[in-house]
Amino acid sequence: MNEESMVKEINIALLGLGTVGMGVYKLVQRRKNQLPKKLGCSVKVKRILVRNASKIRDGVDNDLITDSWDDILSDDSIDIVVEVMGGLEPAGTYIKQALDAGKNVVTANKDLIAVEGHELLVRAAEQKCDLLYEASVGGGIPVLRPLKQCLAGNAIDTVLGIVNGTTNYILTRMTEDGMEFDEALAKATDLGYAEADPTADIEGLDAGRKLAIMASIAFNSVVTFENVHTEGITRITSTDIRYADAMDCVIKLLAVGKEEDGQISVNVYPMLVPKNHPMASVNDSFNAVFVHGDAVDDAMFYGRGAGELPTASAVMGDIIDISRNLLQNCTGRVGCTCYRNLPIKPLGEVKNCYFFRLQVEDKPGTLASISSVFSQHNVSIKQVIQKPAKKHGSELVVVTDFVKEKDFTKTLEALKHMSMVYEISSVIRVYA
């Protein structure tokens, strides 16, 4: 037997052959000659599960295609199941059955991991199998492995990110080109950045799922999607963005995870971000994840949060990691690291600074009356600018100090009931 024929072969099965599946297929082919030298084994796509097996697919070996999950599940030569079909079912069932059959799993499925991640990781551990999901957050950007391994020596108190490319593209167009939301969304749809039904993106649900996944790892405590409060960007106007600019800020949809007072807060909402913060210059469809730990201080990971090959890059990293474990007989090497069980902080208790605009009557005592409403609710003002309004009265542009959401909400209610207050607008939290 010559040396080459002795190289071990790792067999993978792809579940799904959409954008990410094709990317993984292409990348495995492209790296065919390098992997044996780099890893000491070759990686081969043995089977591909699709819904319609009769469809002709350019550039894909048709013998690999099957529409039968059982073909894969019962094939003992398949070491790694790569789930890139998305959605909760049947992906969830397939992954569980694969793990129960002792197969290792790589998935890019944020919907599933954000809901059932912990349960699946426990199941993987019982089988001494790997379940890796780097591609589920930040596309090609290495985020989860760095958090779980490189920064494992830290107590992390903050993990926040721009983790949805669609909304970041829309906000960038609104900022750079002065577009309104609808126009920018239409452009994102034209370019294929936004799906036909953009709800999950523009309402912050996609970012919320990714935050649940990141927060579980960062804080070593299970966080699921239902724990995350989500707000989208549909109410952001080009006026808001101009005002943000005047405050030397940009508006970004941030997924913010924090541990404080023994609780975890996980919230997705648009925020004013100071231009000198590294997150402020993350533009277009790029993503970034920012972390603060007690040892590492600030760190940030930046790159392509979606797309065929960037996402395939993350999936391939996981496949290679598992291959190394298979060669060393140590799959299941890094399992779930959620050894704590921290409560989720209710939104009302979360502290933020707030930016907003008030259109008020222009008469003596207005500012004093309004100020007294703030102080009654224990809200400190960081900055207030009064100027003539366009139509009538004055405009007050206010930035508060840190205040609990519930106290701020009460303050706004009180202001709304004042006769001298015509309108309250542009209420946006400030990242500080």
Next chain:
Amino acid sequence: MNEESMVKEINIALLGLGTVGMGVYKLVQRRKNQLPKKLGCSVKVKRILVRNASKIRDGVDNDLITDSWDDILSDDSIDIVVEVMGGLEPAGTYIKQALDAGKNVVTANKDLIAVEGHELLVRAAEQKCDLLYEASVGGGIPVLRPLKQCLAGNAIDTVLGIVNGTTNYILTRMTEDGMEFDEALAKATDLGYAEADPTADIEGLDAGRKLAIMASIAFNSVVTFENVHTEGITRITSTDIRYADAMDCVIKLLAVGKEEDGQISVNVYPMLVPKNHPMASVNDSFNAVFVHGDAVDDAMFYGRGAGELPTASAVMGDIIDISRNLLQNCTGRVGCTCYRNLPIKPLGEVKNCYFFRLQVEDKPGTLASISSVFSQHNVSIKQVIQKPAKKHGSELVVVTDFVKEKDFTKTLEALKHMSMVYEISSVIRVYA
């Protein structure tokens, strides 16, 4: 036996108790209670090697201190040797002896890894031991593990970084506060960012070592410090920085590694970086590493490139990784990935764009004569601005298109010999 007493204990020995050593010591203490839950084992500092064992050290258990390397080498209970003394010797000998004795090694020693990294990795592999060195590049920023594992599915063509905090701090002060180099260096020294002898930083040697380490991993081919061409920042003036600003650029000391035409180029020099590039907003003592791969496209890692706890964060990540391998009996899981042997591209063959200023005689035909020198040397001009000089004649501000270093050097020589050229200054490469 109760459950707790059954938790395995990983014993480490620290070689050196300077800034980084103290950081690691503190961090191991700080994480004492969490690690057993997170890892399934505890990590204990068993021994600390110092030069002067009689010195009293606040906050350190004196029983751990030894000045005898043999105390550590012959102690079979020590699983991991953490070398944080720095310098080539005796660190190199200690690491080799530790590996030969079957001990795993974590090091932060860029000087050593940039020279002997490959040899040491081969030695580690022979012993089926781990040799990890995440802290040697980018301090606390996860760089090497992401490159070697997360991005392992990519063909990487570019790895470049701002990997020296001292010079980045100096350039930031020159940019933001208009300081000259000497003044900014003095400030860096005051703040402890620059060492008493700042040569290794300001001449680009430190960045060159880190580049050799990153390039070896990125391009899967051994690159050592002697392969790296290094230029420092001592000749950069506040005038250069003002001109850069006028071109919408900042000046950064970049460590640039590229693979092209089957060759590797590794060069450290100051460059003009466009302000809209993510590297341009990496300021003060922060570091960042930027990567381009065929699948992931652009990615960047940003954070604290030095300091007690950030560096300890990287060392701890390595200790935890090895602990996991020890628990699974799979040390040596990821070894050297340099399976290629690419030649180094000579500096003369490296292509860059160049920025420079010419003080020239103000008479008809000057621009034509100068232009003909460029075209004789096959140098295309991207941009030229002519304006009256302060004293006499005109100033030409020139940006070339991509040109080989050797052709550009010949062009400069030819220009210097022209009687109509009074002075050539601010010759700086442009990152494009």
